Amino acid sequence: MRTVILFFLLTSAVAVNVFAAGRVEFIVGEVGVVQADGSRRNLARGGEVRPGDTIDTGTGRAQLRFTDGAMVSLSPQTQYRIDSYEFKGQPDGSEKGFFTLLKGAMRTITGAIGKADRKAYRLDTAVATIGIRGTEYAVAYGNSITVTTNAGQVEACNKGGC
Numbered sequence: 001m002r003t004v005i006l007f008f009l010l011t012s013a014v015a016v017n018v019f020a021a022g023r024v025e026f027i028v029g030e031v032g033v034v035q036a037d038g039s040r041r042n043l044a045r046g047g048e049v050r051p052g053d054t055i056d057t058g059t060g061r062a063q064l065r066f067t068d069g070a071m072v073s074l075s076p077q078t079q080y081r082i083d084s085y086e087f088k089g090q091p092d093g094s095e096k097g098f099f100t101l102l103k104g105a106m107r108t109i110t111g112a113i114g115k116a117d118r119k120a121y122r123l124d125t126a127v128a129t130i131g132i133r134g135t136e137y138a139v140a141y142g143n144s145i146t147v148t149t150n151a152g153q154v155e156a157c158n159k160g161g162c
Contacts, residue, residue: 020048021085021097022066029060029076054081057104068095070111075140078104083124091116100124105140131155 024031024047031043036052049055049064057078064072068087074080079102087095090112097113101123114121114132123130125141136151147156155162 019050020067021051021053021082021087022049022064022070023047024049024062025065025071026063027060028062030058031060031062031074032056032058049082051082051085054079054102066097066111066113068097068111068113070097070113071109073107075105078106080104080106087111087113093117096120098122098124101139101141102126103141105138107136107138109136128156128158131157 024043024045027043027045032040032055033043033049034040034054034056035050043049043055043062055062055064055074055078057074057076059076061076062074064074066072066085066087067089072080081100081102083098083100085097087097093116095113097111097120099122102125110121110132118131121132123139125139125145127141127145128147130137130139130147132152132154137147137149137154140146145156147154
């Protein structure tokens with residue numbers, strides 16, 4: 001019986017780690033998340049974010065730390081979706097981080113994803129796709145898109161080119 005309980009506890013712990021993309025490091029105000037199944041919950045410091053989640057800061061702010069070490073800071077009035085995320089603790093060729101900035105502004109310092117294969121990381125908006133060639137950048141998306149880099153380079157692409 002103890003073996004069965006231990007097996008259940010171990011497999012449950014592994015499942016949580018596999019699916020969590022990251023955690024909330026810092027939060028100001030009320031920040032919500034719409035989960036992949038359409039349900040909504042409020043985020044709190046230490047709370048998990050998962051693939052399929054859309055973080056909506058409303059009038060608040062949030063800072064997320066992803067399992068690959070990346071940090072994302074979300075400004076007020078921002079909607080940021082984690083489209084697909086996979087990181088097993090170290091780069092092995094299967095890692096990926098695909099995100100969408102639906103509106104608002106964000107700043108990020110990228111982590112291990114994208115260091116070996118830049119195509120493994122992507123941030124989409126309605127008007128451009130941003131890929132990394134560096135480690136730190138910011139995006140503001142509303143009526144137009146503004147991308148700035150603080151370290152390294154990014155590549156912004158749309159139908160007209162990159």
